[in-house]
């Protein structure tokens with residue numbers, strides 16, 4: 036009864052478990068290696084930082100509300116039409132815009148068992164009903180997703196590659212998923228880690244966007260470009276979807292520092308290539324070393340690995356405490372359906388070697 040005496044959030048909102056970001060660690064206890072949010076150990080392109088610094092000296096001006104400079108740079112680098120690109124304050128914001136634009140109360144939004152948790156949050160925030168589909172071997176299962184589609188389905192979120200598993204769907208499977216979806220269902224391909232993937236059967240989804248009316252691909256500057264602090268995401272989408280989302284977004288949703296830094300970052304192809312080469316060297320090294328000490332590591336194509344702990348007293352929780360004590364901050368992933376695993380970002384050489392030697396000791400306890 037007393038509930039009527041104060042404003043009530045709309046249905047669904049109080050079902051949201053607020054997103055828990057990766058921990059920062061306690062720097063007062065010595066050096067901390069933050070390996071909890073898939074940030075790059077290489078930092079941002081110096082060109083991007085210079086560009087942001089220049090803009091900072093004119094903080095009194097509103098940014099360009101359509102982020103033209105940034106959209107042009109993305110279009111140029113990826114060979115896309117700038118009119119089919121829309122930028123956002125991090126790609127998380129875009130996921131929210133898409134849910135708000137395409138879901139009405141009671142509509143269903145699909146994502147997979149170990150999929151990125153922001154999908155659930157955004158579906159609920161839009162008044163939709165989250166439908167979670169089981170995975171197979173820690174990978175999205177196209178047949179199971181198609182079987183979950185009902186008359187109320189309006190949106191399907193697929194992270195490819197997925198976080199926190201690091202697994203991916205070959206493009207053949209993504210095409211099959213798209214072919215099986217009704218034309219009015221929006222397929223969102225979240226390609227946050229696309230740049231890192233080195234597989235011949237992987238595509239981020241641009242061609243599928245170009246060839247259909249119900250697919251969008253989202254990308255971010257937070258991972259390989261090292262600009263997580265500035266919050267920059269973008270999507271490539273059909274004109275009708277760009278038009279709809281442009282009506283929903285805030286007029287200045289991307290700030291001026293982000294526009295300038297993002298444009299410079301995406302043009303610095305050397306920096307991106309260095310980051311890819313770095314990951315190509317350290318991802319297999321970390322995977323192999325952890326496997327050698329008896330841990331199961333899900334094969335990853337991203338800049339992180341999901342590490343599974345045995346049950347016999349050496350739990351993920353105990354490992355997390357052991358690593359944190361030594362300055363290595365990994366990510367608990369119980370909320371993703373992995374109560375006994377930790378996700379580790381591929382970090383600096385010092386961090387990677389440090390985690391491997393600490394876990395080697397941990398496994399001997």
Ligand SMILES: *Cc1c(COP(=O)(O)O)cnc(C)c1O
Pocket residue numbers: 073124125126127128151194197198225227254255256257258263266267268
């Ligand atoms: C990190 C990540 C994002 C990007 O989030 P931003 O809001 O752009 O920082 C999107 N999707 C997945 C799966 C991610 O892991």
